[in-house]
Amino acid sequence: xxxxxxWLAPKYLTxxxxxxxxxxxxxxxxxxxxxxxxxxxxxxxTSRIAPLRRAGALYxxxxxxxxxxxxxxxxxxxxxxxxxxxAMTWLNTPHVIDLGIxxxxxxxxxxxxxxxxxxxxxxxxxxxxxxxxxxxVPAGQHNAAAALGLTPLAxxxxxxxxxAVRISTPPLFGQYMNIVKNSSLxxxxxxxxxxxxxxQVDTETFKTFQAFGVATVLYILTxxxxxxxLVVVQRSGARTAVRR
Amino acid sequence: xxxxxxxxxxxxxxxxxxxxxxxxxxxxxxTLVMAAISAVLSAVLGLAGGIGLAMTRGVLHxxxxxxxxxxxxxxxxxxxxxxxxxxxxxxxINVPGLATVVAALALIGGAYLSHSVFAGIVAVGDGQAQAGxxxxxxxxxxxxxxxxxxxxxxxAPSFINQWVSLVKDTSLAYIVxxxxxxxxxxxxxxxxxxxxxxxxxxxxLLYLILCTSLDALATRLLLGREAVAEPRAIVTPLPVPIQxxx
Numbered sequence: 150x151x152x153x154x155x156w157l158a159p160k161y162l163t164x165x166x167x168x169x170x171x172x173x174x175x176x177x178x179x180x181x182x183x184x185x186x187x188x189x190x191x192x193x194x195t196s197r198i199a200p201l202r203r204a205g206a207l208y209x210x211x212x213x214x215x216x217x218x219x220x221x222x223x224x225x226x227x228x229x230x231x232x233x234x235x236a237m238t239w240l241n242t243p244h245v246i247d248l249g250i251x252x253x254x255x256x257x258x259x260x261x262x263x264x265x266x267x268x269x270x271x272x273x274x275x276x277x278x279x280x281x282x283x284x285x286v287p288a289g290q291h292n293a294a295a296a297l298g299l300t301p302l303a304x305x306x307x308x309x310x311x312x313a314v315r316i317s318t319p320p321l322f323g324q325y326m327n328i329v330k331n332s333s334l335x336x337x338x339x340x341x342x343x344x345x346x347x348x349q350v351d352t353e354t355f356k357t358f359q360a361f362g363v364a365t366v367l368y369i370l371t372x373x374x375x376x377x378x379l380v381v382v383q384r385s386g387a388r389t390a391v392r393r
Numbered sequence: 394x395x396x397x398x399x400x401x402x403x404x405x406x407x408x409x410x411x412x413x414x415x416x417x418x419x420x421x422x423x424t425l426v427m428a429a430i431s432a433v434l435s436a437v438l439g440l441a442g443g444i445g446l447a448m449t450r451g452v453l454h455x456x457x458x459x460x461x462x463x464x465x466x467x468x469x470x471x472x473x474x475x476x477x478x479x480x481x482x483x484x485x486i487n488v489p490g491l492a493t494v495v496a497a498l499a500l501i502g503g504a505y506l507s508h509s510v511f512a513g514i515v516a517v518g519d520g521q522a523q524a525g526x527x528x529x530x531x532x533x534x535x536x537x538x539x540x541x542x543x544x545x546x547x548x549a550p551s552f553i554n555q556w557v558s559l560v561k562d563t564s565l566a567y568i569v570x571x572x573x574x575x576x577x578x579x580x581x582x583x584x585x586x587x588x589x590x591x592x593x594x595x596x597x598l599l600y601l602i603l604c605t606s607l608d609a610l611a612t613r614l615l616l617g618r619e620a621v622a623e624p625r626a627i628v629t630p631l632p633v634p635i636q637x638x639x
Contacts, residue, residue, distance in 0.1 A: 214557075214604040215597040216564035218575050223593035226582060230589055326466075333468035337568060344470050357478045365467055365475070372466040 157359050161350045165360070168346030169367050175263060175342060176329045176371075182268045183328065184321075187275030194280050205276075213273045217334050221266040225338040228262065263335035267328065274324045282317030283309065315386060322379040326372050333368075343367060397591040404581045408596065411572050419572035421599055427491065427563045427573060431498035432556045438503025439555075443510020444536060464504035469565055472497040477569055490569040498562055502555050509551035513544035549615040557608050561600065574599065 157165075193205035212220070229237060237258075244255035256264075286309050294304035336345035347364035351357045411419020418426065445457050464472070476493040517540050525535025564575035572580075578596040582589050 210605070211597075211601065214561075215600040216561040216575060218564045218567055219578065219593055219597050219600060222575070222579060222582075223590070223597065226589035227593050228590075230587075330466075330468040333470040334565070336470070344468065344474070347471075348474065351474075351478075361471065361474050361478065365471055368468060368471060369463070369466045 155356070157350065157354065157356055157363070161354055161356075161360070162363070164346045164350055165343070165363050165367070168341055168343040168364075171260075171341055171346075172329065172332050172343040172367075173371070175260065175267070175332050175335065175340070176325075178264055179267045179271055179328050179332070180325050182264070183271035183275050183324075186268060186272035187279050190272055190276030191279035191283060194276065195283055209273045209277065212270055217266070217270050217331055218337050220270055221263060221334060221338050224266040224269075225259070225262040228265075229258070257340075259335070259338050259340040262338055263332070263340045267331060267335065270331070271324065271328050274327065275321065278317045278320045278324055279313070281320075282313040282315075285316040286312045318382060318386070319379060322375055322382075326375050329371050329375070330368070397588045400585050400588060401581075401591055401595050404585075408574065408577055408581065408599065411577060417572070420577050421574045421603065423491075423572065424560065424563050424574045425603070427495055427498075427566065427571075428556070428560045431495045431502060431563070432559055434495070434499035435502025435506055435555065435559070436552065438499060439506025439510050439552075442503055442507025443514060444541075446507060446511040447514045447540075448532065448536065461504045461507050464501050465508075469497060469501050469562055470568060472501060473565060473569060476500075490566065490571045494563070494566040494569060494571060498559060498565075501562075502559060506548075506552065506555055509548050509555075510544065513548035513551075514540050516547050517543045546616075553608060553611040553615060556611060557604050560604050560607060564600075 190205055190208065193201045194209075196202055196205075232240075240258045240261065290308055290312065291304065294308040295301075299307065332342060333344040335342055336348070339345075341349075343364050347360045350360040354360065408420050410422045411417065413419065413422065442457070442461060446454065446461075449457060473494055476497045477488075477490065480488040480493055480496065514536075521539050521543065522532075522535055525539035526532070528535075530538065563573055566573050567575040567579065570576065574596060578592060582592045585592065
């Protein structure tokens with residue numbers, strides 16, 4: 150029924166693993182930048198300054214209601230024409246920074262475009278999770294902190310934020326999983342991540358089932374790992390809460 | 394800038410309907426058709442999956458959870474590859490790219506909606522189910538006549554979110570060469586060559602209009618006028634007990 154003809158040669162497995170590494174690296178960088186940006190967005194959306202709130206709302210409206218693929222194409226094709234010529238040639242030539250024991254290679258333009266595109270897209274979702282976490286802290290907590298004589302800033306950092314983080318942790322990890330899955334779209338701009346390399350192995354070997362199978366298993370493993378991390382984070386959070 | 398404007402203006406009909414009267418439907422119209430078909434299919438699958446989760450116990454429940462979990466854990470793109478490759482092998486016919494994308498979107502959308510439907514049914518509460526049973530209804534009847542009608546209102550926001558994100562997800566058909574909006578955008582971009590920023594901004598705007606108007610329309614239809622009077626911001630989905638994707 151389904152043609153299964155032998156296993157993949159080591160060479161092709163290496164391709165897939167390299168793609169997997171690219172997926173993991175890109176996702177990790179997007180998670181870091183997206184979390185920071187999401188914090189800023191949530192702060193802007195809950196700020197007392199109306200123009201800041203409106204700017205945040207507009208950002209969410211624009212980036213949430215257009216498809217990621219169009220955004221990636223925009224960053225890849227569009228921004229390349231906006232940047233000055235010498236910036237583009239700098240981005241397209243390889244750069245290496247020597248850091249003693251290991252070398253840091255400046256990534257390809259596909260990677261940078263994919264990273265920026267995915268980050269800008271994910272910020273809206275992460276920001277909204279943080280915002281619902283902030284608004285999930287009961288109003289009484291604000292009043293209690295004020296009654297204890299805490300300044301607004303101290304109240305935010307010591308009373309509101311810890312509870313908001315606790316509320317938004319599970320949906321936040323849901324968003325991290327989405328980042329891993331959405332990173333597959335960067336193959337549209339030619340980044341050699343896991344989906345791209347599975348497609349490449351498929352066209353080279355015609356072992357479609359094996360190529361897609363390996364990629365699928367690797368994606369599921371990554372999602373499962375994130376699920377495990379979430380459980381660990383929640384458990385340790387609960388323990389410190391009890392100790393206090 | 395003026396040149397860019399007129400160049401894009403000349404391509405607007407192509408972006409909206411493709412080569413339609415003379416050729417196959419494409420562009421934004423095809424995007425809407427694909428989104429509509431996969432919306433209906435994913436709603437059916439989601440209802441079936443959610444009711445299945447609520448009615449099953451033990452091993453069957455675990456199997457159902459695993460199947461749904463599988464579809465939630467893999468990227469849509471990966472599932473499109475699978476359907477693109479497996480459907481022709483399984484059905485022994487040549488399946489067009491469009492059908493494989495719709496099948497993939499329906500399966501993933503259905504998996505997400507299953508959890509929303511299940512959560513909706515749970516939220517209605519055990520008391521209602523028991524009240525139905527004590528009135529002499531069978532389990533199925535109390536599901537159909539007591540639980541589901543109440544759960545629908547709780548589930549509606551997640552259905553709307555899912556449908557709006559379907560419009561965006563149809564852009565993945567770009568990868569398998571279906572001539573929908575994102576694909577044509579790229580085509581127009583490579584034909585004009587010098588206006589990538591303007592082309593993709595314009596197409597982004599088209600999607601924005603499609604998504605926000607669909608959201609408003611669906612909210613009005615499903616939740617009625619009181620929901621419109623008290624607007625549900627597009628950007629803040631009502632809290633759904635299950636983590637929502639995208």
